[in-house]
Amino acid sequence: MKFYDRVKELAELKRIQRLSFEDHSRLTVLTGRRRIGKTSLVMKSVEGLPTVYLFVSRKSEAVLCTDFISVIARELDTYVPSEIRTFASLFRYLMELAARQPFNLVIDEFQEFYNINESVYSDMQNIWDQHRLKSRMNLVVSGSIYSLMHKIFESNKEPLFGRADNIIKLSAFEIPTLKEIMHDYRPKYTNDDLLALYTFTGGVPKYIELFCDNNALTVDEMIDFMVRENSSFIDEGKNLLIEEFGKNYATYFSILSSISGGVNTQPEIEAALGDKSVGGQIKRLIDDYDIIVRQRPILAKEGTQAVRYEILDNLLRFWFNYFDRNRSLIEIKNFAALRDIIKSDYPTYSGRMLERFFKQQMAESNLYRNIGSWWEARGAQNEIDIVALKLEKNQAVVVEVKRQRKNFKPEAFAVKVEHLKQKVLPKYMIEQRCLSLEDM
Template sequence: MTFIGRDDDLRQLEDCYRAKKAQLVFVYGRRRVGKTETLTQFSKGKETLFFAAQNATKEEQLAAFSRLMFEAGAPGKDYLQQYPSWESALTELTRLPEPSDGGRRLIIFDEFPYLAKSDPSLPSMLQNLWDHTLRRANLMIVICGSSMSFIEKELLSEKSPLYGRATGILKMNPLPYWDAVKFFPDYRAEDKALAYAILGGIPRYLEEFDPDDSLASNITRHVLRRIAPLYSEVEFLMHEELRETAKYNSVIRAIALGGTSLNEIATHAMIPNATVAAYLTNLVELGIVEREFPVTAKPKERVKGARGLYQLSDNFFRFWYSFVFPYRSELERGDAHGVYTRHVAPVLHDFAGKPFEGMCREWLWRESVAGQLPLYAKQIGRWWDRTSEIDVMAVDDSGNRVIAGECKFRTSPMDLSMLDVLRDRAARVGIEQRSYMLFSLGGFTRSLSDVANADGSGIRLVSIDELFDAG
C-alpha cells in the first residue's frame, strides 16, 4: 500500500538527519499510530540498522542485536559469536563502516521500552556512551516506543539519565482527517467523513477497510464480524496496556454513553470517584481519553479542572464501545448484518456528529496557519457554560476577537434559525468582535446563503466538500 501522510513528521526527521552534529531523537506515540511505518519510510535510501525489539529476555535481545550488527559489518563479527553486554554492543556502533554515500549512519531502536524492561540499566548505559563517544560519531540514533508514559517518565523526565540528551523529540499523533480519508480516495465526501468518524486517524485501522467496498459492507465485515482484527482490537490493546480491564471497560463505556464529568462517569460505572479519577489519568496518558475545557478558560481554571469534561479522543474506541461492546451476544452468534441494520445504520449520522465537530476544529487550525481566517488563532476548541454550548470557537492572541461556529452533520440544509441560535450563544461569551462560521453536511438554504454573502456579514458557510478541498 502507498504510504500516506506524515509529511511534516518526515520533514522534521530529515532535518535532524541533515544536521551537522550527531543526533539522538525520540519518537513515540500510542500503539497503531504508524511509528514503525513512518520510520521505515524515513529510512529509505539511508544505510540503516533497524532493530525491532521484542518482549524478550536481555540475552535474547542482545543475541538478535548482535546478529544485526555483524550483518552490518561491525568488527566484532571476526572474533565474537555475540556481544557480552549492551555496553560493548553500543560502543561498537562507532566502528560500523561509514555509509558508502558519504551520509550518516541511521540507527533505529523500535520499541525501546522492551529493551529497557529486560535491562533497566540500559538508559544509564546509553547516557554514558552518548556523553563520551556517541555524540561525536557520524550517527543518528532514533529511540522509538509505544509506551508513552515510559518514554515521558523514564527517558525524558528530569529524573531520567537521558534527560537533556535528546536532540529531537517527536510525539506522533493520529493522522489529521484530510490525510486519513486518503485511504478512501473514491468515497464521496459524506462517506469519507463517516469513515473517519468510525476509524479516526490511526493508520492501522484505516488499512483494514477496503476502499473499493461500501462503507456499510466495511463496517459489517471488518468491525462487526468475530474474525475481523478490528473486532478484538480494543480488547487486545486494553489487555496489553492495562490491568483491571473490566473496570476500565465500565469507565470508557460510561463516556461513550455521554458521561463527561467525573461524577457522571463514576455513577454510570458504579465505581468510587477517586478510583475513576486514577483510571481516567491512565486513559489520558494512553491517548484514549482527553480532558476538555472551554476554549476561553484561563490557565488557573485548567489547573483546578472544575469545568473540565472528559471525552473519548479515539474515534474507534468510541465506535467500538457504542456498537460492539453492548451487542457482543448477537455478534458472537454471527449476526453482524443484523446488528448493523438495527443498531448502527439508524444512528450512524448522529454518532458522527462529535467527530464532525473535531474535523471542523482541525480545519480551522489549518486555515489559521495558512492565514485564511479573519484572525490568527491562539486557541481553538469548544465553548460552553451552564446553559449553552458552541461547537467550535477560535480565539486570537488578544482574547478580544473570536470566530464562533456551529457544526451539523445532517442531510437537511442549515437555515437562518441556526445562525440566530449561534449569534445568541456567542453573545454570552462576552467578546464583542465576533465572526461566524457554519459547517454543514446538507448544505445551506438560499436565505442563509444570501445573508452570508452580503458584504460585511462576517459569516462564512463551509460545506462538507470544502472541508476536503486541498487536503
C-alpha cells in the same frame, strides 16, 4: 497502500540524520500510538543508507543479542563478536563502530527493555555520554506504549532524561490526506464515505490501509469489514490499551466506556461506576496515557465546574461504544445483529463526529487562535457546537453542525448566539454559520 504525507516529519528526520553523519551522534525519540506508522516513517527516512533496524521483542537478553548480531553483521557488512551476550556490550560496540563509519541505528519498541533488563537504560546513558561526540550515529528509538516512552525520556528520575536531541510525536493523517487517499482509492466517494473513514479511523494509517487494501470505502462496506468473524477490529481497543494499563485495566475500561456513551462528567462517571472515586484514574488518563482530554466551555476559567471528558482517539471512541459495549453479541458470533446496531446508530453517531471533523478542519486552516464548544454548567439549551476565535481581534465564527442542512433552524440558533454574546463575547463581531455534510 502507498506512502502518504509525513512531509514535515521526514524533513526533520533527514535534517537530524545529516547532522549525525556530518558532525556527531544524535538521538531522536519517535512516539505515537500503535498503527500510527512510526516504523514506516523511520524506514522511509533511511532509504538507501547504511541502517541497522533492531526490533525489541520479549526474549531473554542473550537470545535478543544473538538475533541482533546477525542483523548488524549483515546490514553493515562487518564482524561482530558472537560472544556478546548483553545489550550494553552490543551498544558499546556499535558506538565504537560509528566512530569509523556513519550509519543509522533504529531501535523499535524501545520500551520493551523494561521487561527484559531495566538496567539497559542506565548502561546506554553512560555509553552514549562517553561516545556521542566522537561518533557519527543517527540513533532513532521508537515505542508505542506512550506512558513508558514518556517516562523513559521525560522523567527527570530516569537515566535517559535529557539525552534526546529531538522528540517527535507522530499524529494521525490530517484531513487533506484523507481526501487524497479517498480520491486515489475511491474517486467517486461521497462526503458521507469520507466522514465514515474519519469516524472509524481518525486518520490512523494502518486502519486506512486495511480499508483500502480490502476495497471497503463506503459507509456500509467499512462497517461490514469491521464487524465480522476474525476481524482485527474486534479486539483492537483491548490490544491497544491493556499493556498501557496493566492488571488494573478494568477500571480504566469502565471509565472509557462511560465517556464513549456520553457519560462525560466526573460525578456522572463515578455514579455509573457505583459511586467509585475515579479522580486519580481520570488524571492519569489525561497526563500519563494521553487518551482523554478535559474540555471546558471556550474562554472558561481554569477552575470552572463545567468540565467534560472526551476520548481523543476516534477508533477507541468507536470501539468502546460498539465492540466493548456489545461484547455479548460478539461472544455468540451474532455479527449481523451488531452490524444492524451500528448502521442504525450511524446517522446520530457520525453527526457527533462531524462536529469533531469541522473542529479539526478549522484548526488545520491556521485561521483561528482558539476553537472549542460552549455550554452552560446547568442545562444544555444554550449549547453551541463550535466557537472559533479568529486571529483578528474580537472576531469569532459560531457554528451549528447538522448532517443535513434542512434540519438547521436559523432563528433558534440566533437566539443561542445572542445569549453566548452577552455571556462570553460582548465585544466580538460574530459570524454565524451552519456546517453540514455538503461543506466537508
